[in-house]
Amino acid sequence: MRKIVLAAVAAFTLFSSSPASADPPFPAPSGPAPVDPASFTDVGVARLVVALDDGAVSVTEGQRVTYTVTVANDGGTAYADARVAHVLPSGARLHSAAGAAGVDGGEVTWRVPLAPGERRVFTVTADVVSGELTATVCVAPGPGRALASCASDIDLYAASPARRAWAAAATVALTGIVVSGGALLLWRRAALNSRHRSGKAAR
Numbered sequence: 001m002r003k004i005v006l007a008a009v010a011a012f013t014l015f016s017s018s019p020a021s022a023d024p025p026f027p028a029p030s031g032p033a034p035v036d037p038a039s040f041t042d043v044g045v046a047r048l049v050v051a052l053d054d055g056a057v058s059v060t061e062g063q064r065v066t067y068t069v070t071v072a073n074d075g076g077t078a079y080a081d082a083r084v085a086h087v088l089p090s091g092a093r094l095h096s097a098a099g100a101a102g103v104d105g106g107e108v109t110w111r112v113p114l115a116p117g118e119r120r121v122f123t124v125t126a127d128v129v130s131g132e133l134t135a136t137v138c139v140a141p142g143p144g145r146a147l148a149s150c151a152s153d154i155d156l157y158a159a160s161p162a163r164r165a166w167a168a169a170a171t172v173a174l175t176g177i178v179v180s181g182g183a184l185l186l187w188r189r190a191a192l193n194s195r196h197r198s199g200k201a202a203r
Contacts, residue, residue, distance in 0.1 A: 046075065046077070046079070046140075046141035046145070046148040047073065047074045047075030047076075047077075047148070048071065048072070048073055048074070048075070048079070048082060048114065048139045048140075048141060048148040048149055049071070049072050049074055049139075049148075049149045050069070050070065050071045050072075050084065050137050050138065050139040050149045050150065050151050051069075051070040051071075051137075051151050052067060052068070052069055052070075052086070052135060052136070052137040052151045052152065052153045053067070053068050053153055054066060054067045054068070054135070054153055054155065055068075056155050057155065057156065058155060058156040058157070058158050059128045059133060059155045059156070059157060059158070060128065060157075060158050060159065061128055061129065061130060061157075061159060062127065062128060063127070063128045064095060064125055064126070064127050064128075065092070065125070065126055065127075065128060065133075065155070066123055066124070066125045067086065067123065067124040067125075067126070067135060067137075067153065068121065068122075068123055069084065069086055069110075069121065069122040069123070069124065069137050070119065070120070070121050071084050071112070071114070071119070071120050071122075071139050072114075072118070072119040072120075073114040073115065073116055073117060073118050073119075074117075075116060076116050077116065078113070078114065078115045078116060079113065079114045079141045079142060080113050080142075081111055081112075081113065081142050081143065082111070082112050082113070082114045082139060082140065082141055082142065083109065083110070083111060083139065083140045083141075083142065083143060083145075084109065084110040084111075084112065084122070084137065084138070084139050085107060085108070085109045085137065085138050085139075086107070086108045086109075086122075086124055086135070086136070086137040087106060087107050087135065087136045087137070088106035088107070088108070088124070088126055088135055089106075089126075089131070089132075089133040089134050089135050090106070090131065091128065091129050091130045091131035091132065091133055091157065092106070092126040092127065092128055092129060092133055092135070093126060093127045093129055094106060094108070094124070094125075094126050095125040095126055095127055096124070096125045097122075097123075097124045097125075098122055098123050098124075099122055100122075100124075108124055110122055128157070130157065131157055132154070132155070132156060132157050133153075133154065133155040133157065134152060134153070134154045134155075135152065135153045135154075136150060136151070136152045137150065137151055137152075138150040138151075
């Protein structure tokens with residue numbers, strides 16, 4: 001036990017008595033200077049962007065809208081099989097989709113090669129059925145790859161003139177029924193009161 005303690009004391013004395021100016025036990029690593037990440041133009045991440053617009057702010061029932069889908073490769077990498085998917089709103093019915101690779105219900109897909117700096121434009125037409133319209137489009141650099149970009153287009157919904165006219169007519173008719181019913185009720189109440197007073201007078 002004493003030998004172990006003496007060895008520990010000797011080791012402590014050796015390291016504590018080393019001059020402060022001595023070289024460090026491990027030399028500083030040498031190599032190239034760190035690289036600023038901002039200097040990379042394409043760090044293996046898909047620089048694909050997509051936009052969606054139908055040129056409308058509000059729509060009515062029965063109106064046909066045309067969505068313009070724009071996809072661009074803003075990076076320095078070429079993509080041989082980029083995937084573009086456009087999902088129509090539940091309140092719209094697909095009419096046509098130019099150059100589509102597939103249509104599944106309200107989803108339209110395209111498969112396109114995109115060279116660096118290339119831009120592609122597609123159009124989709126749909127008929128408005130009802131409700132607020134929110135359409136979405138996304139792009140991925142290839143099958144099974146994560147989405148690189150998405151965009152949406154939102155339109156407010158307004159009932160068609162014919163439906164508004166029908167609703168107005170229905171409101172007028174309902175109001176007339178309510179007023180007539182109220183007048184009839186008042187007339188019957190007045191008649192009952194009159195009979196009641198006549199009966200009292202006869203007694």
